[in-house]
Amino acid sequence: MAELLKPDLYAQDGTTSAPKHPSLKGGKCAHCGFVFFPLQAYGCEVCGQSGDCLQPFALAGSGTLIASAKVHAYTPDAKAVAADVKPLEAPFVIGTIKLDDGPTIRTLVTDVDETTLKRGQRMMSKLVPVGTGARTIVDLRFIPAS
Amino acid sequence: MPKSLKDLRPVYVVGVGWHRYQRLSGTPYVSLGLHAIRQSLADAGIAWTDVESSYMGTGYLGMAPGLPMLRYLGATGRHLVHVENASASGSAAFRHACIEVAAGMADVALAVGVDKPETTRHPVTGLSSLANDAIAFFTHYALLMDQYAQEHGAKPEDIALVAVKNLYNGSLNPNAHRQEERSLDEILNGRKLSGWLTPLQCCPVGEGAAAVIVASEDAIKRLSIDPDRAIRVAASAACSERSGLDWPVDVALTQVTMADALQQAGLKPQNVDVLEVHDAFTIEEVQYAESLGFCKPGEAVHLLKEGAFNIGGKMAVSPSGGLIAMGHPVGPTGVGQIGEITMQLRGEAGLRQHKGAKVGLAHMIGNGPMCYAHILQKP
Known part of the structure; x- marks a missing residue:
């Protein structure tokens, strides 16, 4: 069984609308209906309600590309790299994606020729191995939908 | 009220x-x-x-x-x-x-x-993120540039003309960090940082x-x-981001803040003679000129190519050199914009003087984002 690098942000299980793609751990405000990512208990960013109003809400790992950028210059923060995890190396691609369930996120995009990425491209979530040792550690990425 | x-x-x-x-x-x-x-x-x-x-x-x-x-x-x-x-x-x-x-x-x-x-020490909120540690400021703006270029069919080499103009303006400013004029080729052929951005399209x-x-x-x-x-300080407007603004929020927030400032001063976008914006990255100047309402979305690149934003053009944008040439030492930047507009409206800006300038607007975005717009007016 693979270990999730950031289990507070995503889960292996998909949702009804995207059952084969890992879901993102978002939240929904029971008072105003605002859907947000990541899940937090501080308070609703729209209506300010807190406490039980903020409920976990699994967001489908599917969305639409708004923008992308290939990053050529990047120095990882050594303190931020988790044990047994391969540090991120440039070049890599970042995408701005509007999730089908509402929130807009910015995330690493993989398995892509960035020159072909266009606004409106359908994107799906995927877990990819990022471990260096014996442990199988996976992290979330988005890929173009085939 | x-x-x-x-x-x-x-x-x-x-x-x-x-x-x-x-x-x-x-x-x-x-x-x-x-x-x-x-x-x-x-x-x-x-x-x-x-x-x-x-x-x-x-x-x-x-x-x-x-x-x-x-x-x-x-x-x-x-x-x-x-x-x-x-x-x-x-x-x-x-x-x-x-x-x-x-x-x-x-x-x-x-x-x-x-x-x-x-x-920069970023605040520790207790929440993690998918990729924020991999998104430097230049990547945030490379994403805005990609979105703008795709929405409006703008070419990255046209957007880079902001740097040509602002580095020229900076070459006339003894207080600017960068005082060397650069060609479009020099700007485009720099080391790639993120997306289309090269170092001379980013502020020092x-x-x-x-x-x-x-x-x-x-x-x-x-x-x-x-x-x-x-x-005269004719208007001071300030806003911060709220959930629900259209993406990109920097642009949506700028529209709201500049409109508030213009309304306070009783002026129209076309009354602005001198505009200093948060052009930390080339794409921002194009977008904020449109946010002001000086032209329609997608038109700023055409005006830029025509020289409309040059000193002596329709509206001088970043005559100081802007953040790209004047520099962005953070604390001084917003104060320095007010200084430049004051010099312009007094008619004391020397080689950078935009003739007949009567109204100037200073715009700044702070990471958050928080947004400011001040209008200065010659009495």
């Missing part, structure tokens, strides 16, 4: 000063700041003892660095407050100096920005200082300040 600056007593910029923005050096911040403040006092023709209140914008200098600098101007013991608001620290300092004078609680106030760059973050003195009409008369060189 809340009041705007225009409902209170009039406030004027009466003195401006800088220490050149430059690469990090061994010069203490105290020297940088004192140089700018003394220049602003000399420009206004007043003494330090005439200043009743000081607002210091700074992002990197640590806790309360103002008094260890101001004490060398003389023993006045007057009010001093520090303002940290990311890139908009200087703009916020200026706004609050204006508010104090407009409210009648002081007749003369100083807004000063001073900084020496350090590694160095050290420096800028100071502005604001005063009431009473003070202008009492201190015999030349009223013909006093520039």
Whole structure:
């Protein structure tokens, strides 16, 4: 069984609308209906309600590309790299994606020729191995939908 | 009903000063700041003892660095407050100096920005993120550039013309960090950072200082300040991001803030002669010129190519050189914009003078984002 690098942000299980793609751990405000990512208990960013109003809400790992950028210059923060995890190396691609369930996120995009990425491209979530040792550690990425 | 600056007593910029923005050096911040403040006092023709209140914008200098600098101007013991608001620290300092004078609680106030760059410490909120540690500022704006280019069919080499123009303007400005004119090829052929952005399409973050003195009409008369060189602060607008704004939020927030400032001043976008914006990255200038309402979305690149945003064009944008050439030492940046617009509206901007400038707008975004727009008007 693979270990999730950031289990507070995503889960292996998909949702009804995207059952084969890992879901993102978002939240929904029971008072105003605002859907947000990541899940937090501080308070609703729209209506300010807190406490039980903020409920976990699994967001489908599917969305639409708004923008992308290939990053050529990047120095990882050594303190931020988790044990047994391969540090991120440039070049890599970042995408701005509007999730089908509402929130807009910015995330690493993989398995892509960035020159072909266009606004409106359908994107799906995927877990990819990022471990260096014996442990199988996976992290979330988005890929173009085939 | 809340009041705007225009409902209170009039406030004027009466003195401006800088220490050149430059690469990090061994010069203490105290020297940088004192140089700018003394220049602003000399420009206004007043003494330090005439200043009743000081607002210091700074992002990197640590806790309360103002008094260890101001004490060398003389023993006045007057009010001093520090303002940290990311890139908009200087703009916020200026706004609050204006508010104090407009409210009648002081007749003369100083807004000063001073900084020496350090590694940015981002707040620890207790929440993790998918990829924020991989998204430097230049990637945030590379994403905005990609979105804009795809929405409007703009070519990256056309957007890079912002850097050609602003580096030329900076070559005319003795206070600019970058004072060397560069060709489009030089700009485009630089090391790739993120997306289409190369180093000369991004602002340098160095050290420096800028100071502005604001005063009431009473003070202008009492201190015999030349009223013909006093520039009215016609509007001050400030907003921060809220959930629900359209993406990209920097642009949506700028639209709201600039519209508020124009409404306060009773002006239209086409009345703006001189615009200083947060052009930390080329794409921003294009987008904020459109946010102002000066032209329709997608048209700014065409106006840029025609030279409409040059000094002497339809509206001079970033005549100081903007953040790309003037530099972005953080605390001073927003104060320095006010200084540039003041020089332009006085007709004292020398080689950078945009002829006949009567209205100027200074815009700044601080990481958050928080947004500021100030309108200055020649009386």
